[in-house]
Amino acid sequence: MRLYSMPSSGNSYKVRLILAMTGQAARIVDCEYGSRALSQARQQGALPYGKVPTLVLDDGRVLAESNAILWYLGEGTRFVPEDPVERAQMLGWMFWEQYNHEPVIAVRQALISYPHRAAEATPQRLAELLERGHALLQVIEEALSGRDWLVGDQPSLADLCLYAYTHSAGPRGGFEMGHFDAINSWLARVETLPGHVPLSG
Amino acid sequence: MRLYSMPSSGNSYKVRLILAMTGQAARIVDCEYGSRALSQARQQGALPYGKVPTLVLDDGRVLAESNAILWYLGEGTRFVPEDPVERAQMLGWMFWEQYNHEPVIAVRQALISYPHRAAEATPQRLAELLERGHALLQVIEEALSGRDWLVGDQPSLADLCLYAYTHSAGPRGGFEMGHFDAINSWLARVETLPGHVPLSG
Incomplete structure (x- = not known):
């Protein structure tokens, strides 16, 4: 498998996390925003959906959308619950992450940290x-x-998915994380899972 | 099962469609925007996530997020492909629908048709x-x-999911659907699937 991944992006980070935590191998092509590698990948037609992360499978088929890639790499591992209701609850969190969480929590981090977004970063x-x-x-x-994990008694894709942009919400996004004790304990729990890797490194 | 559903909403419509097309029974509680039924459901604690659609299972567990409910009701039916890659591609479209399509295609319909959104409906x-x-x-x-369906050779949840707000994009949203021949043929194909029901009725 070949993963086109943006080192600074939480959406790409989710995929690197599930790869590392499940011991699956993929060749990772770093495509930072504005990099030559990203333009080259686009020119070569490697990103038919125009976005990273993009996972190219060995048979040439392509998956886009970070949470769909997460599902593909997670299915059949301990990160996808066996109970159908818990599986749907897990997906519920993942849809919530893309519809509600990412457009706010990730976007504030992007406005603050990416120079090309600075013009949008008005005080209002x-x-x-x-x-x-x-x-x-x-x-x-x-x-x-009162719970260790978002769904059931085990870590699932919902935790990895929401961890990605939540763990950097304080340092990169300026959110006041001191108010959220349960979140801080949960972030620490995710970080002790075998195979955990940091955002950059 | 009990489905709290907003008759005018595409997100609720998706769920009514999969129920009808797979012959699954649920008691449907209509909760139109601003209705007494919606406030009552909220007061009774029937909508722990505050939103419709909400599906309450017979054991009392609750599912929110239209596309997660779609997954729950679709798993094991012909609307979820057996191939793992196609399953992930299907989910990819469903995440794309919530992140990209709904906030534009559904929102323009809402601004035009719901009086409580009229103030946002500026010409710009x-x-x-x-x-x-x-x-x-x-x-x-x-x-x-060159394809009949979004994923593989069969209709999947991706088609039902994207059909919901696309079929009303012209009449309710003012989008120029005459430019999109393949979409119009596909909408007609979805409408001939056994069990199809209209948005209201």
């Missing part, structure tokens, strides 16, 4: 994202109250 | 959504070029 937009982000973090905080 | 916002929506419809148009 940053303040609005901060407020909305704290409300979203509160949803996760309450879901984790 | 409607024009921007029109342009972005046509680009998204073009992605579907190209994906359907």
Whole structure:
């Protein structure tokens, strides 16, 4: 398998995490934003959906969308629950992540850390994202109250998926993580899972 | 099963479609926007995630997120491909629908048709959504070029999911559907599937 991955992106990081945690091998092609590698991959037609992460399988078929790739690499491992209801609850968190969490929690990090997004980073937009982000973090905080993992008794793709942009929400996004005890314990739990790798490295 | 469903909403419609097409029974509780039924359901704690559609299973467990409910009701039926790659490609379309398609194609329909959204329906916002929506419809148009269905040779959850807000994009959203021949043929194909039901009725 060949993974086109953006080193700084949480969406790509999710995929690197599941690869490392399940011991699956893929050749990783780093395509940072604005890099020559990214333009080359585009020119070569390696990214038919235009985005990273993109996973190219050995038979040439291509998967896009970070959470769909996560599903593909996770199916049949301990990160996908056997119970059909828990499986659907797990996917529910993953859809929530793309619809609600990513457009706020990841976007504030992008506006602050990517020079090409700086023009959008007005004080009003940053303040609005901060407020909305704290409300979203509160949803996760309450879901984790009295629980170790988002679904069932084991870590699942839902945890890896939401970990990716939540673990950097404080340092990169300026969210006030001190208010979220259950989230902080859960982040630490994800980091002790065998195979865990940091965002960059 | 009990489905809390908003009659006018494409996200709820997806779930009614898969129920009808797979012959699964659920008691449907209509909760239109602003209705007494919706406030009652909220007050009774029937919507722990605050949203419709919400599916309450016979054992009391609750599923939210339309596409996760679609997965739950579709798993094991002909609407979920057996091939793992096709299954992931199907989920890829479903994540794309929530991240890219719904926030544009569904939102323009909502701004035009719901009185409580009218203040957001400025000419500038409607024009921007029109342009972005046509680009998204073009992605579907190209994906359907020379194909009957989005994934593999059979209708899947990806088709039902994207049908919901695409079939009303012209009449409710003002998108210029005359430009999209492959989409129009595909919409007609979905409508001939056994069990198809209209949005309202």
